[in-house]
Amino acid sequence: MYIHIPFCTQKCIYCDFLSGTNLSLRGQFIDALIAEMDCYLDFFREDKIRTIYFGGGTPSLLSVEELARIYRAIAERWDVSEVEEFTIECNPDDLSEEYLTALNAQCTMYNAECKMHNAQLLTPSASLVPLRQGDNNGGLPINRLSIGVQSFVDDELKWLNRRHTANEAFEAVQRAKRAGFKNITIDLMFALPVQTIESLNYSIDKALELDVQHISAYSLMFEPDSKITKLMEMNRLKPLDEDVAADMFDLLSKRLSEAGYEQYEISNYAKKGFESRHNSGYWHGMRYLGLGPSAHSFDGEKRWSNVAHTIKYNAQLLTPSASLVPLRQGDNNVVDQIASGEQGEINEELGVRNEELLPPSALLVQLKHGDNSWVNTIRTVEVLTEDERFNELVFTALRTKVGVDLVDLRIRFGDVRCDRLLRQAQKYVNAGNMQIINNRLSLTHRGIYISDSIISDFMIV
Numbered sequence: 001m002y003i004h005i006p007f008c009t010q011k012c013i014y015c016d017f018l019s020g021t022n023l024s025l026r027g028q029f030i031d032a033l034i035a036e037m038d039c040y041l042d043f044f045r046e047d048k049i050r051t052i053y054f055g056g057g058t059p060s061l062l063s064v065e066e067l068a069r070i071y072r073a074i075a076e077r078w079d080v081s082e083v084e085e086f087t088i089e090c091n092p093d094d095l096s097e098e099y100l101t102a103l104n105a106q107c108t109m110y111n112a113e114c115k116m117h118n119a120q121l122l123t124p125s126a127s128l129v130p131l132r133q134g135d136n137n138g139g140l141p142i143n144r145l146s147i148g149v150q151s152f153v154d155d156e157l158k159w160l161n162r163r164h165t166a167n168e169a170f171e172a173v174q175r176a177k178r179a180g181f182k183n184i185t186i187d188l189m190f191a192l193p194v195q196t197i198e199s200l201n202y203s204i205d206k207a208l209e210l211d212v213q214h215i216s217a218y219s220l221m222f223e224p225d226s227k228i229t230k231l232m233e234m235n236r237l238k239p240l241d242e243d244v245a246a247d248m249f250d251l252l253s254k255r256l257s258e259a260g261y262e263q264y265e266i267s268n269y270a271k272k273g274f275e276s277r278h279n280s281g282y283w284h285g286m287r288y289l290g291l292g293p294s295a296h297s298f299d300g301e302k303r304w305s306n307v308a309h310t311i312k313y314n315a316q317l318l319t320p321s322a323s324l325v326p327l328r329q330g331d332n333n334v335v336d337q338i339a340s341g342e343q344g345e346i347n348e349e350l351g352v353r354n355e356e357l358l359p360p361s362a363l364l365v366q367l368k369h370g371d372n373s374w375v376n377t378i379r380t381v382e383v384l385t386e387d388e389r390f391n392e393l394v395f396t397a398l399r400t401k402v403g404v405d406l407v408d409l410r411i412r413f414g415d416v417r418c419d420r421l422l423r424q425a426q427k428y429v430n431a432g433n434m435q436i437i438n439n440r441l442s443l444t445h446r447g448i449y450i451s452d453s454i455i456s457d458f459m460i461v
């Protein structure tokens, strides 16, 4: 499950994620998010939630109480007993000692005995038994922090329009460790036009000094709606030379692997046992539910994305919000009352006018009968053909170290597609850019940097 928290206090120069700076929308957004949850009560009927990811935006702009409210709403609706990994993205300058302590203290059971929290490896899920039994102390069992560091060089951070300094980021990670978090990932960026091999080396030194469990290292991308793309189009900045960018990629791979991090995906490095379970789910074609404005979901056959506009998202899910309060609180008698025409009583009980209550009554009746079609007012659905699903799986799985499971691929997509893939892969295997080991097709270290051209060769058009 992915939850998109659409708030930031300022916009980074490279960012095209949905995030706004109007923090006064927070309360309404959480109401809308919880209303959206009610549309997907059946989503995890056959398979339980395995990972939860609060991303954004900047989830750490929400108070611990607000985060706990969102988690409680999840736990009230779905079985969270199999959750193995619960990540929150944080900005370094939100991570005060007080905030981290409150975040960590939210689940008292965790600190004392929970293996998920304390152990290096996140299994066994038995550690979540108390949660399963409802004993979560109203807690927030976050066990992984993703801290957006990006660089340990102040000039680079300024260029990126990040709101923290290098020192603040370094100290925030140290505080998180002191607060008891034992699964921390940091983001680094490379191929910045203002970066040099020396400055990247310095950032890597500082990252290694922090000894975190996971590092994501992304090349700067010129996304269509970002400020840097506009600046580039106006000839006000130039991307870094491609050869230097390739050298930076090699430097990261080399230094991080020497330091004991395995490059298990093109942009992701982990110490043993700390690979991101959530992202691995995306890369291996698992179903996921994304909630919040601009969030994407995939149910195995179709993909959908929510409206990328927080005010529209809130309005469409909440108008008029008062009528949804009883449902949100688990009291859906109001649905029966509306269905039987007893609106007078409801009006008194809720203190709302007929006009406010009546428009959404159809929605409530639909919800009561399990019809969540009204959620289509906020989403765009795309039904994927089998070829498109094949392309997506091959594209994402080949970016990972374990690669594509050929046996599974054959079962899911048939002999014709699988044999075609193997025929096309042969020339890359012969050239040493790909390998087949234990029925898995993957890129070799040599093939990783030219992965885009190799993978595009396999797409069915």
Ligand code: SF4
Pocket (backbone or CB within 6 Å): 007, 008, 010, 011, 012, 015, 016, 017, 019, 056, 057, 058, 091, 148
């Ligand atoms: S990169 Fe992250 S912190 Fe920066 S504006 Fe985008 S969502 Fe916000």
